[in-house]
Amino acid sequence: xxxxxTVPVIVLLLAVALGSAYWGYTHYDAxxxxxxxxxxxxxxxxxxxxxxxxxxxxxxxxxxxxxxMSENVRYLATVWQEAMTAQANLSQLxxxxxxxxxxxxxxxxxxxxxxxxxxxxxxxxxxxxxDREQLQNLRQQVTLLGQNLHEVQAKAGQGxxxxxxxxxxxxxxxxxxxxxxxDDPFTKINDGIEKFPTLIYDGPFSDHVEQxxxxxxxxxxxxxAEARKKVQAFLxxxxxxxxxxxxxxxxxxKIAGYNYVVRAEGERGILATVDISRKGGHILNMINFRxxxxxxxxxxxxxxxxxxxxxxxxxxxxxxxxxxxxxxxAVIPFAPEIxxxxxxPDLIKVNVALDNGEVVGYEALGYIMSHHTREIPKPKISAExxxxxxxxxxxxxxxxxxxxxxxxxxxxxxxxFKGVSSDNEPYIVYVSAETGEEVNxxxxxxxxxxxxxx
Amino acid sequence: MRRLALSLxxxxxxxxxxxxxxxxRVPDTAEAQARPTLHWGSTxxxxxxxxxxxxxxxxxxGPIDGVxxxxxxxxxxxxxxxxxxxxxxxxxxxxxxxxGFGSAAPAAARARAVASRGVSRSENVDLLARVVAAEAExxxxxxxxxxxxxxxxxxxxxRFPNSLNGVIFQRHAFxxxxxxxxxxxxxxxxxxRAARDALxxxxxxxxAIFFWNPSKxxxxxxxSRSIITQIGSHVFAR
Numbered sequence: 001x002x003x004x005x006t007v008p009v010i011v012l013l014l015a016v017a018l019g020s021a022y023w024g025y026t027h028y029d030a031x032x033x034x035x036x037x038x039x040x041x042x043x044x045x046x047x048x049x050x051x052x053x054x055x056x057x058x059x060x061x062x063x064x065x066x067x068x069m070s071e072n073v074r075y076l077a078t079v080w081q082e083a084m085t086a087q088a089n090l091s092q093l094x095x096x097x098x099x100x101x102x103x104x105x106x107x108x109x110x111x112x113x114x115x116x117x118x119x120x121x122x123x124x125x126x127x128x129x130x131d132r133e134q135l136q137n138l139r140q141q142v143t144l145l146g147q148n149l150h151e152v153q154a155k156a157g158q159g160x161x162x163x164x165x166x167x168x169x170x171x172x173x174x175x176x177x178x179x180x181x182x183d184d185p186f187t188k189i190n191d192g193i194e195k196f197p198t199l200i201y202d203g204p205f206s207d208h209v210e211q212x213x214x215x216x217x218x219x220x221x222x223x224x225a226e227a228r229k230k231v232q233a234f235l236x237x238x239x240x241x242x243x244x245x246x247x248x249x250x251x252x253x254k255i256a257g258y259n260y261v262v263r264a265e266g267e268r269g270i271l272a273t274v275d276i277s278r279k280g281g282h283i284l285n286m287i288n289f290r291x292x293x294x295x296x297x298x299x300x301x302x303x304x305x306x307x308x309x310x311x312x313x314x315x316x317x318x319x320x321x322x323x324x325x326x327x328x329x330a331v332i333p334f335a336p337e338i339x340x341x342x343x344x345p346d347l348i349k350v351n352v353a354l355d356n357g358e359v360v361g362y363e364a365l366g367y368i369m370s371h372h373t374r375e376i377p378k379p380k381i382s383a384e385x386x387x388x389x390x391x392x393x394x395x396x397x398x399x400x401x402x403x404x405x406x407x408x409x410x411x412x413x414x415x416x417f418k419g420v421s422s423d424n425e426p427y428i429v430y431v432s433a434e435t436g437e438e439v440n441x442x443x444x445x446x447x448x449x450x451x452x453x454x
Numbered sequence: 455m456r457r458l459a460l461s462l463x464x465x466x467x468x469x470x471x472x473x474x475x476x477x478x479r480v481p482d483t484a485e486a487q488a489r490p491t492l493h494w495g496s497t498x499x500x501x502x503x504x505x506x507x508x509x510x511x512x513x514x515x516g517p518i519d520g521v522x523x524x525x526x527x528x529x530x531x532x533x534x535x536x537x538x539x540x541x542x543x544x545x546x547x548x549x550x551x552x553x554g555f556g557s558a559a560p561a562a563a564r565a566r567a568v569a570s571r572g573v574s575r576s577e578n579v580d581l582l583a584r585v586v587a588a589e590a591e592x593x594x595x596x597x598x599x600x601x602x603x604x605x606x607x608x609x610x611x612x613r614f615p616n617s618l619n620g621v622i623f624q625r626h627a628f629x630x631x632x633x634x635x636x637x638x639x640x641x642x643x644x645x646x647r648a649a650r651d652a653l654x655x656x657x658x659x660x661x662a663i664f665f666w667n668p669s670k671x672x673x674x675x676x677x678s679r680s681i682i683t684q685i686g687s688h689v690f691a692r
Binding site for chain 1: 596
């Protein structure tokens with residue numbers, strides 16, 4: 001029992017205990033501060049979201065009442081802007097993936113639709129009865145979403161909305177049917193949104209873009225043995241000798257295919273991978289994993305090597321459109337040229353190693369998705385007439401005809417004007433060869449790595 | 455008495471562990487970018503970093519205020535002279551390195567990405583490469599490109615934010631962002647190449663917007679998505 005050490009030991013332990021309690025408390029304090037800060041930022045995002053939904057609803061209502069197109073443009077611009085703001089705020093909230101995805105899709109498509117209407121207004125087209133009907137429906141849906149959000153906001157205003165709990169519910173790794181933890185007010189919102197009909201329109205985020213089917217997937221179905229033979233024939237000699245070719249996976253989805261990997265004989269490490277479509281046996285892509293440590297040729301020589309390669313695979317009339325380099329590899333996209341018209345949607349990208357000119361990358365998804373036998377149209381207006389649509393300050397160095405992809409995955413037949421602006425910046429301007437309207441402007445970036453466009 | 459002492463020790467240990475259990479991690483965003491060259495008149499967090507380092511090594515006595523003034527300039531010259539560097543008072547790559555801050559981004563990161571997906575700036579390559587490094591380390595190269603491509607597919611999908619940073623920093627979208635791994639791992643040259651290949655349009659997943667490792671616990675809901683393919687240890691789905 002107790003000796004002369006008892007008192008000092010107790011004093012020491014008490015001091016240490018107090019010290020660590022203080023240390024622990026400061027940590028707890030810091031953590032609580034952070035938790036409050038995070039909850040406040042959720043609250044902020046949520047209030048901004050509700051605010052944007054209200055503005056969308058009001059602007060849609062006004063757009064339906066407004067008579068003039070110029071006024072309508074103003075309201076539709078607000079719808080577009082607020083829908084994007086709402087989307088950004090929504091993605092900051094700690095909600096479940098399903099709810100997030102459904103609400104986000106609704107907001108993106110609403111904004112996208114308003115933007116496309118606005119664009120057609122600037123080209124002088126008025127709202128069709130179909131557009132009006134769709135806007136009316138959209139307004140009802142936004143109103144409904146707004147009401148549901150208001151209910152949640154009322155809770156939030158009374159401090160009853162606990163973001164930490166909502167976050168926990170959304171992170172629970174439970175199947176959706178057991179997620180009936182009714183505490184989550186956003187489940188109801190999600191259920192409402194799922195019942196909304198799809199917006200039908202042409203825009204980069206509309207459903208038809210996702211549902212687009214490949215046009216260039218021609219030919220008979222191949223079995224694995226035939227596909228394998230085609231892949232073997234495609235491989236460059238450096239990947240043919242002393243290697244094993246092995247089917248690694250099936251590819252399902254829009255394009256059904258096989259994934260093959262190349263290994264050094266009897267080894268585990270993968271040297272390259274090749275994807276081939278089941279229908280027609282088109283090579284979709286090839287990536288050679290080898291690193292390229294030095295460069296002994298320039299982009300022009302690499303371009304010649306890539307052209308030669310494509311010709312050997314049966315692609316005629318392909319011309320390099322621009323080039324860039326990274327890690328001693330040149331990336332060169334090619335497009336077919338038919339009757340002096342460059343067809344940009346049918347893109348094949350070829351990567352050339354700048355040490356020995358070998359093709360180390362190939363990607364033909366653009367080509368497979370859009371290539372078909374095209375009737376090359378005759379331009380309805382002359383190059384001089386189209387030139388009138390281009391800013392006169394642009395000093396034009398070259399003019400040609402081209403078919404370009406548009407935002408909504410359609411195509412436009414255009415004059416391509418390459419030129420330099422008054423402040424010496426290079427641009428490419430596309431003017432429709434059918435209507436004479438400006439379709440797109442690209443800013444060209446030239447640096448030591450090559451030429452790219454924005 | 456012994457028992458009391460033991461239980462006190464146990465309580466203390468518990469208290470310490472409790473304190474340690476939830477370390478607060480703030481991403482070091484300065485580390486994520488290539489270091490800029492600093493000179494007299496520069497301001498900002500990078501200057502603060504230099505001042506802090508010089509102060510802790512005894513070269514600098516002024517305030518850590520993020521303003522590159524005369525005092526900072528003199529401290530930098532002293533530090534450079536002492537470390538065999540050209541004493542020009544500029545904090546360039548060699549001085550950054552001598553201060554112990556290597557340029558975080560390899561030279562490859564400076565290459566520009568092609569604007570084929572509405573995502574174009576070189577900073578985006580850095581961010582994408584970070585996610586690739588954290589999410590797909592040890593995967594075959596095509597599996598790394600696939601992870602980057604999946605992220606880019608989300609940018610173009612109406613169900614997800616319309617910017618790369620929006621997609622990456624969405625709450626709980628990526629485990630490595632939630633747990634901070636993307637800020638702790640430095641992307642390799644391969645991660646950068648994978649990010650760039652994806653920005654150039656390579657998509658070995660043919661439009662996937664989800665990927666997961668089937669050997670790890672995931673939300674069962676995810677299995678209701680339609681699976682496109684498997685690359686390495688990841689399943690890719692729409």
